[in-house]
Amino acid sequence: MLLSRKELSMVTKDDHEMRNQQEHLQQCCQELRNIDTKCRCPALKMMVTREPELMSQRARSLPRACNIEPTECYF
Template identity: 60%
Template structure:
């Protein structure tokens, strides 16, 4: 009878020990924990305002990123496109912004060569103008 009590006590101790060392992990997935891939973000954010901003600013950007035009209406429209472009970029993850800008420029009207380089040069500084990261794209 004493052996049975001893075995029962040992079993209870083992069960208590095993139960004390058992843990569970609860993982809750929220929308922020599972961000869209860059490819999905690029497809959903078509960057239409960024495209309009770059095409409208084509004539009056120089190395210092200043405008050389007297047309106030054109300047206002261009600035509106820039503000909307900034919002489009803010809707994307930081690491997706530059690839999205590059893809937008390269797909836009099939630009190649020197024209593509000029447009990429303008797109490179858009994050800085929007005061978002990265401050400058390297493409």
């Protein structure tokens, strides 16, 4: 979608960041869908082994955000 200069000037940083987050979530969801259901939680756990607690919490909730099973991972 192409925007006019006027429309571009009306796009705020927050709108841009929100779109980037949505695109990133969609990419993460697609990658997660490509992993066998029973392997999703172990793969997420492995990904965040060395990451801070916030990253771990986000990873545990990612399946729910993607609307795929399992909806929550416990690790």
